[in-house]
Amino acid sequence: MSSFSDYEYRKQPGFDMNTFEGVNQAIPMKTLVIHCFDPRAAEIPKAVAEYFEDEVCPGESILDGSGNRVGHTRTLFIETNAGGRAAFALESVAAMDYIFSVQKVVVVHHSFCGTTTLTPELLIEEFHDHHHADISTMFDHESLAIMDFDKSIKYDIKLLRPSPAVPKHIKLCGFFYEISSGKLTEVVRDIPG
Secondary structure (H helix, E strand, C coil), X not given: CCCCHHHCHHHCCCCCCCCCCCCCCXXXXXXXXXXXXXXXXXXXXXXXXXXXXXCCCCCCEEECCXXXXXXXXXXXXXXXXXXXXXXXXXXXXXXXXXXXXXXXXXXXXXXXXXXXXXXXXXXXXXXXXXXXXXXXXXXXXXXXXXXCHHHHHHHHHHHHCCCCCCCCCCEEXXXXXXXXXXXXXXXXXXXXX
């Protein structure tokens, strides 16, 4: 057994995975923001929180009498990846629904993203040339590069909606973020009936 096992929820006395109802009492997260890991895009979660007005980001830790971090006020959590693509965040959507009862998923693509410097074919070819490995069937081809921001944002929302990893009640929104001005522009909204 690992020396870190004492820190696993499922090892705590009385914990039952079958009756677990999430940790929303301690951490009221309700929105997942998917964006690029580019450090210039680090302000995206704050911009999204301000846009929706009912979100808290960054928030603060809630301490118990002994100084243990038992909760947090943040309502928005973050999934970052190359280009901020939805295809690479599906596992997080499924896991976060179980843990936090997610209500909204937001996809944000940003100006001058590194994934606009290439095409899917070029990435596959360059990877093969440098590492002698074929990655052509490993990933969603349309998610490997951003060829057009409007199309990529709409594509990601269309990819999320029918996915079994995305609960049908989830609200989906797609945005474009201009990194120099900090302007967030809504491109698409998909709200279930």
